[in-house]
Amino acid sequence: MVLDVSSSTEQGPARSDFDGHNELERVTTSRMDTLTFEAFGRNAYELACFAWGILQSEPGRAAFRKVRAGLVSLGAITDLSGLAGTQEERARFNLVLSVNEIIEVELLTMRRANIDVHYEHGTEHIRVEPPDDDAE
Secondary structure (H helix, E strand, O other), X not given: OEEEEEEEEEOOOXXXXXXXXXXXXXXXXXXXXXXEEEEEXXXXXXXXXXXXXXXXXHHHHHHXXXXXXXXXXXXXXXXXXXXXXOOOOEEEEEEEEEEEEEEEEEOOOOOOEEEEEEEOOEEEXXXXXXXXXXXX
């Protein structure tokens, strides 16, 4: 058996959320992936039929949910046995998944900044720092 991604199409722009407490940015993307399932060898068509059914079962849907995906559609199963002059049994079908991916990016806190302000007759250097937490 082989399961390959045939194509992937982004569904709108990515969404970004900032978690200041944990200093993280979470980027959420959504896409539609088309995958091709192929079975080879003895009883390939029957194996493809079985896989096609399992993907629609509750355990199949639960497995997709664990990876933030959902089954959108399943294509027809095609029996490819005997094509291209080979005796090998083969079968294939496509499936389309909706996939949501969350990527976390660590953002380091800026503790101070040096700013140079350029005027017509000179430059002013400004240093910005947070207040000292111990000074009260």
